[in-house]
Each structure stands twice: as C-alpha cells, then as structure tokens.
Amino acid sequence: MNVSQIAICGDLFLSRPSQTLDILLAVHDCLLSAAEQGINVSIANGNHDKVSLEANRGYCHIYNQHPNVLVADDYVTLPIGDGRYALLHMIAYFPEDGSFCDKLSDLKRNALDGSKKNYLYIHEGINGALSQPSDKELPANIFEEFERVFVAHYHNRCVIPKTRIEYIGSARQHNFGEDEEKGYTVLYNDGSHEFIQNRANVRYKVIDVDGDKVDIHLTDLLDEIKESGRYRTKVRVHTTPEKSASINKSILLEAGASKVEIITEAVEQIEVASSSLFEKFDTGKIRETYEEFCQEKQIEDVELGLSYLSKI
Structure with missing residues (x-):
C-alpha cells in the first residue's frame, strides 16, 4: 500500500x-x-x-x-x-x-x-x-x-x-x-x-455447542482448526447438570481445543488444555491469566489488581 x-x-x-x-x-x-x-x-x-x-x-x-x-x-x-x-x-x-x-x-x-x-x-x-x-x-x-x-x-x-x-x-x-x-x-x-x-497473528475462537452435539463432527472441526495453525479454540458445551458428567472433555482437548467449559444451569466449570499444566506459572503467567479473567468478566479497573499482583 x-x-x-x-x-x-x-x-x-x-x-x-x-x-x-x-x-x-x-x-x-x-x-x-x-x-x-x-x-x-x-x-x-x-x-x-x-x-x-x-x-x-x-x-x-x-x-x-x-x-x-x-x-x-x-x-x-x-x-x-x-x-x-x-x-x-x-x-x-x-x-x-x-x-x-x-x-x-x-x-x-x-x-x-x-x-x-x-x-x-x-x-x-x-x-x-x-x-x-x-x-x-x-x-x-x-x-x-x-x-x-x-x-x-x-x-x-x-x-x-x-x-x-x-x-x-x-x-x-x-x-x-x-x-x-x-x-x-x-x-x-x-x-x-x-x-x-490483521490476517497474520494467532486468533482466539469460541465455539458454543449443545451437549448433544459433542460428536465426531465437532472433533473433526477442531482438528481442521488445529491443522490451520491460526486459532486457539475454546469450546463451551451447554448442557444440564445431569448430563454434564457424560461430556468427555479429554476428547475435545485431544482434538485441538485449548480450553473446554461445561456450562450448566447451576455452575460453570472450566478445563484448561493439558499442555498448560507444563507452563511456568510465575508472576508473569499469573498477571496474564488475571488480565484474561478481567476481559472475560468485563472488569474495567485492571490496573488495581495488577498493582497487587506485581508485588508477588
């Protein structure tokens, strides 16, 4: 240009x-x-x-x-x-x-x-x-x-x-x-x-799906997204408390999901990709996770929390 x-x-x-x-x-x-x-x-x-x-x-x-x-x-x-x-x-x-x-x-x-x-x-x-x-x-x-x-x-x-x-x-x-x-x-x-x-950097995608739709079509989609190398994907599965235990989160993580959230009428459970267990959870990672939390919850005064975390 x-x-x-x-x-x-x-x-x-x-x-x-x-x-x-x-x-x-x-x-x-x-x-x-x-x-x-x-x-x-x-x-x-x-x-x-x-x-x-x-x-x-x-x-x-x-x-x-x-x-x-x-x-x-x-x-x-x-x-x-x-x-x-x-x-x-x-x-x-x-x-x-x-x-x-x-x-x-x-x-x-x-x-x-x-x-x-x-x-x-x-x-x-x-x-x-x-x-x-x-x-x-x-x-x-x-x-x-x-x-x-x-x-x-x-x-x-x-x-x-x-x-x-x-x-x-x-x-x-x-x-x-x-x-x-x-x-x-x-x-x-x-x-x-x-x-x-921007068409260059890694993007973050959220997929909302009904609990009854957690099937091979979803895992194939996650596999395609993973192969493209452009997205980190979070899957939000909406289901009832009774059916939540039947959702196999590991299948979705293995297919390429970075995070899986099981959303029920009562509570929201968050699963993080197994690879994140090997990340160094130091001050920098804590601050990064806190900023992501603030974005998701639309918390405006991020600096106040960071000022406390910076003392760790």
Missing part, C-alpha cells in the same frame, strides 16, 4: 515494571527493518509503556535515537501525506484524572490548524466506550474540535454513539475475551481512513 509512516499510540509493551532483553531486541530489530523499507515510525507511550504514569518518558524512549523513529514526550503533530489536507495529532497516555486534560488544552492552543482536517490519536478511557461509565474516564465533549478521534487503550473496536470518537482496537487478539476485529487503520492523503484486518 506504499505506507511510509506508521503511528503507534501506546502499549507497544505489556509489562510496566520491566521488559525482557528478547522483547527489547525484537522491537529494535523491527524498527531497523522499518528503516530499511523507508518507513518512519512515530510512537506515543501508552499506560503500559510507562512506570510512572505522569512521566513524559517511558520504555518507547529507548528507541528515540533511531533515525526513523520519533517518540512523543507529551504530544506530537504529524502531516497526513503531504500535510496539505489533514494533520494527525498524537498524545501520549497521561491519567484521565491527572494531567491529560492539560496536555489536550496545550495541543488545542498550539497545534490545531483551522484550514485543515485535524485528527486526534490518543490512549485514554472515554465514557461511552464501555457498558459501565466511570468517573475516572474522560467526557466525550472535550474532543469536539477534532474531525475524528482515534483511540487506543481498549482492545475491541467500537464507535461511541453520537460522536466522532472511534476505538480502533488492538493489532491482534490477546485472549478469548476479545473479538477478532483486529488490525490497522490506514489514513489516506485526502484524510479518509480505512480499517484493514
């Missing part, structure tokens, strides 16, 4: 306390590869890219000396194409109940160009994106000056009703609690934009 500029607005990394050497070198190599392709990369730190959320610098600043990389301290303005028609303003993450509104006011005062379309790209929580509003999230009306607001932070794509605010979603799925609408938003020189779905 002849893309020459990539903008990443946060959460290039996952762990706030530290990154492994392998991860840091992998990002380093990717940025070098982008330079070889003539691609410039602009990055704004997300909340996971920072140790101190009010600090200007985060992990992404490690790469700000790459000749093709620009890392925003607070905000940065980029031309879209040749810049004649539209601009993209990026603001790094700052707490919604902290200094973010000050950064936004500075940008409005110093960087908006009334003769062009002004797009905003941020990494924040805005009321209306989730089912339950929060006092800590930002009101939507503070973004009215912008033609379009693209937002990271929440992993599933959505548009806040009656606004021009669009959560563009993450580039790939992280767990079974996320939808498959993952990919990239392309901004064209005239200011139009398009969503391009």
Whole structure:
C-alpha cells in the first residue's frame, strides 16, 4: 500500500515494571527493518509503556535515537501525506484524572490548524466506550474540535454513539475475551481512513455447542482448526447438570481445543488444555491469566489488581 509512516499510540509493551532483553531486541530489530523499507515510525507511550504514569518518558524512549523513529514526550503533530489536507495529532497516555486534560488544552492552543482536517490519536478511557461509565474516564465533549478521534487503550473496536470518537482496537487478539476485529487503520492523503484486518497473528475462537452435539463432527472441526495453525479454540458445551458428567472433555482437548467449559444451569466449570499444566506459572503467567479473567468478566479497573499482583 506504499505506507511510509506508521503511528503507534501506546502499549507497544505489556509489562510496566520491566521488559525482557528478547522483547527489547525484537522491537529494535523491527524498527531497523522499518528503516530499511523507508518507513518512519512515530510512537506515543501508552499506560503500559510507562512506570510512572505522569512521566513524559517511558520504555518507547529507548528507541528515540533511531533515525526513523520519533517518540512523543507529551504530544506530537504529524502531516497526513503531504500535510496539505489533514494533520494527525498524537498524545501520549497521561491519567484521565491527572494531567491529560492539560496536555489536550496545550495541543488545542498550539497545534490545531483551522484550514485543515485535524485528527486526534490518543490512549485514554472515554465514557461511552464501555457498558459501565466511570468517573475516572474522560467526557466525550472535550474532543469536539477534532474531525475524528482515534483511540487506543481498549482492545475491541467500537464507535461511541453520537460522536466522532472511534476505538480502533488492538493489532491482534490477546485472549478469548476479545473479538477478532483486529488490525490497522490506514489514513489516506485526502484524510479518509480505512480499517484493514490483521490476517497474520494467532486468533482466539469460541465455539458454543449443545451437549448433544459433542460428536465426531465437532472433533473433526477442531482438528481442521488445529491443522490451520491460526486459532486457539475454546469450546463451551451447554448442557444440564445431569448430563454434564457424560461430556468427555479429554476428547475435545485431544482434538485441538485449548480450553473446554461445561456450562450448566447451576455452575460453570472450566478445563484448561493439558499442555498448560507444563507452563511456568510465575508472576508473569499469573498477571496474564488475571488480565484474561478481567476481559472475560468485563472488569474495567485492571490496573488495581495488577498493582497487587506485581508485588508477588
């Protein structure tokens, strides 16, 4: 598509306390590869890219000396194409109940160009994106000056009703609690934009099936999905408490299911693939499992729990 500029607005990394050497070198190599392709990369730190959320610098600043990389301290303005028609303003993450509104006011005062379309790209929580509003999230009306607001932070794509605010979603799925609408938003020189779905990374699929349909057709389907190598699959079997004992979960796991849940009128039992028994269940794995739990249960304040788990 002849893309020459990539903008990443946060959460290039996952762990706030530290990154492994392998991860840091992998990002380093990717940025070098982008330079070889003539691609410039602009990055704004997300909340996971920072140790101190009010600090200007985060992990992404490690790469700000790459000749093709620009890392925003607070905000940065980029031309879209040749810049004649539209601009993209990026603001790094700052707490919604902290200094973010000050950064936004500075940008409005110093960087908006009334003769062009002004797009905003941020990494924040805005009321209306989730089912339950929060006092800590930002009101939507503070973004009215912008033609379009693209937002990271929440992993599933959505548009806040009656606004021009669009959560563009993450580039790939992280767990079974996320939808498959993952990919990239392309901004064209005239200011139009398009969503391009990611077709490369491993996806997470959930199959709901009645207890009476746990048969060879289901195991054949799981085997086909396993052979494709693109999906981790969770099977949810809906049945009665009386029939639940007759469901042979091991057959589904052997056929390729990553997880099996038996859902009855009374309780929900969760089985994890036998391979997971051999995974190292250290702090990192505990945090990953907790984040997956929060996604599935639609728990908003993930950071509070992670702050406790980080002390383990």
